[in-house]
Amino acid sequence: xxxxxxxxxxxxxxxxxxxxxxxxxxxxxxxxxxxxxxxxxxxxxxxxxxxxxxxxxxxxxxxxxxxxxxxxxxxxxxxxxxxxxxxxxxxxxxxxxxxxxxxxxxxxxxxxxxxxxxxxxxxxxxxxxxxxxxxxxxxxxx
Numbered sequence: 001x002x003x004x005x006x007x008x009x010x011x012x013x014x015x016x017x018x019x020x021x022x023x024x025x026x027x028x029x030x031x032x033x034x035x036x037x038x039x040x041x042x043x044x045x046x047x048x049x050x051x052x053x054x055x056x057x058x059x060x061x062x063x064x065x066x067x068x069x070x071x072x073x074x075x076x077x078x079x080x081x082x083x084x085x086x087x088x089x090x091x092x093x094x095x096x097x098x099x100x101x102x103x104x105x106x107x108x109x110x111x112x113x114x115x116x117x118x119x120x121x122x123x124x125x126x127x128x129x130x131x132x133x134x135x136x137x138x139x140x141x142x
Contacts (some may be wrong), residue, residue, distance in 0.1 A: 004115045007086045012077035018065070021073045024081060025061060028112075030054040035113045038135045039091070040127035043117040053112075056138055060089060060110065063134070068092035087112040091131065 001009070015021045028034070030053035035044050048056070068075055075092060078084040091109030109131065111117075 002118045004113065004118045007079055007113070007115055008088075008111070010079060012079055012086075012088060013081050015073050015076040015078065015081065018073050020081070021061065021064070021076055024076070024078060024084065024087070025057050027082065027084065028053070028057055030057070033114055035111075035115075035117055036138075037111040037113065037117055038127075038131075039107065039109050040132065041135060041139075043119070047116075052138060056112075059134075059138070064089070064092060084112075085114040093128070093131075 015024055031050035033047040034053045035046075036048045036053065036056055037043050064073070064075065075090040077088045077090075079086045088108040089110040089112070
């Protein structure tokens with residue numbers, strides 16, 4: 001198992017509170033070489049530039065806060081909340097069973113990783129057209 005898969009399959013910590021999500025975003029160095037992955041899209045071959053990472057963080061935060069209308073976050077997970085190298089972000093409109101007891105629990109909608117992805121990550125049976133359009137605003141050539 002490669003470094004990316006090992007990291008993605010390892011222990012992740014949930015960001016339960018909205019304030020903690022803001023704290024997590026503050027710890028992200030946009031110029032640190034983040035790969036941005038989206039369900040149903042081919043994995044990137046190169047990390048995103050700092051401007052794109054900053055824009056992604058801003059847009060994903062706004063999307064989560066507007067569409068996950070709960071008093072808690074609980075849909076963002078990181079390998080290390082103080083110094084993350086991998087962050088899984090679940091789509092608020094595709095959560096399925098929140099307790100994870102489903103035979104086929106939904107995968108994350110997006111992943112931010114400091115480690116290069118290996119192969120076709122984030123398969124999605126059906127990604128809504130709106131989510132594809134949302135992603136293409138950031139990555140029009142994908």
